Amino acid sequence: MTTLNDLFLGSLDRKYGRMNDNEIIHLEAAAANLDHIVYPGNKHQKIYAADVPGLISKAKEFNLWDSWKHKVTSEALPFNPYVKPKISGVLFKTDHLDRDVYEHLLQSTSFPILVPEDGKTFVNTENKCFSLNNALYDLSEEMVNHLNQGKKFWLYSCNGRVAWYTRAEIEAQNKWKSAEIETKEKIKSLFELAEEILRAKPIFDAVKQKNIFSVLPFTWYTGIKTVLSGLTEKSWGDGEQANTVNHLVVAEDYSNGRLTRKAHSFLCTAGGFGSAEDSKKEYSLKIAGYIVDTVPHKITCKTCLSRIERLLNNVDES
Structure with missing residues (x-):
């Protein structure tokens, strides 16, 4: 299987559409050697790796584990299993448009709107330009040929510029973002489990004492x-x-x-x-x-x- 880096070593074919089997992206695996995790949005709240078995043991003791075992990583800290891919795309400098010129170009183009579909994005192959967020960019010969072959591509704002991404780059980026979201949910769930254990402990201790003192x-x-x-x-x-x-x-x-x-x-x-x-x-x-x-x-x-x-x-x- 081809990795993202393998594709970037050769000349980039910035195509949009179905990928070949050898172009399926596999993200680089990350090492799982975390010492601790931090609660999202609060760096002062931490859970250490050594604490996790104890938390799970308490959850089982307090009859909480059945409702949490599918939300947290058992016996280990949750972490993103992949290294974030380095994605740059091809960058284009921004030139702001005169409003009259912008309206003329917008009305004279018949090319489909590109993503993101915000009503401000268009491509005019005749004038070799495209617009994103009311800004004008030169359309290279490579991009004109690309569009004339019926292909599309992704355009995104990137630090005041616009980046043109390949299918491989977008797939890698989406895979990593999906893994990141899932990991953040697991981290949040582990902290929520720890909070529920803290709330359950005094009740659980009270129940045990009540049973002993029932005689x-x-x-x-x-x-x-x-x-x-x-x-x-x-x-x-x-x-x-x-x-x-x-x-x-x-x-x-x-x-x-x-x-x-x-x-x-x-x-x-x-x-x-x-x-x-x-x-x-x-x-x-x-x-x-x-x-x-x-x-x-x-x-x-x-x-x-x-x-x-x-x-x-x-x-x-x-």
């Missing part, structure tokens, strides 16, 4: 101890501060030996606080917008966790 001898939920400083404009606004911890709240009256709690009281402290119902912290699990279950936030109060451990040991001994 406690009373019903319970998670709450916080609301403070006035957590209700100001500079705080979370819901009674929390940055260092707020989650407590276990006994949802019913309970008494067992030295431990006695009234309904809606904190496990770690007896009295001193009002009902904790208004400080309940829970995740809402939804399907199609409907809440199907709720999960208490993970308990982080050390005193609560210590008393829960003693209660669980008593349950295990009984």
Whole structure:
């Protein structure tokens, strides 16, 4: 198969139309040795190659992988598998037209509009000129002969000039652009997966804790101890501060030996606080917008966790 460079070594046949079998373009393969990738549009967000297996493992653990495995590259960083081809085309200098001359040339040409079809592109073989974006260019003898044979070509603006591209150049450019778009989508998807894992982790941890604590001898939920400083404009606004911890709240009256709690009281402290119902912290699990279950936030109060451990040991001994 012919490569782009092979075609450029000889004289260029700037034809438009069906390519011969030996002219099918194969882009140069790129080496897959990336250390990290950067989120498109934000160079400060990075994912390193060493992080990918862990992300995928977490996605599987959180039951997310089935919906993501077709969007990201498994066990590796997504990268463009091809080296960007060097494409220059044949450049033409720009000469701006007098409006009357431009209108005359436009009306006197009968040649088909070339791409891009913007209504401003025309070719006038009699005057050996063509126009793109209201600018006039000389039409070389080679191009006149090319057009008289019924062939077409691509014209594109390029750094203030116009480039005439071959079929091979356009095919290589389109193949690389397609691969670039696909790669950017995979990179974006990998960052989105990482964000979803971050959102899922606290819920997943809370579910595991809820299952372990389901054998406690009373019903319970998670709450916080609301403070006035957590209700100001500079705080979370819901009674929390940055260092707020989650407590276990006994949802019913309970008494067992030295431990006695009234309904809606904190496990770690007896009295001193009002009902904790208004400080309940829970995740809402939804399907199609409907809440199907709720999960208490993970308990982080050390005193609560210590008393829960003693209660669980008593349950295990009984």
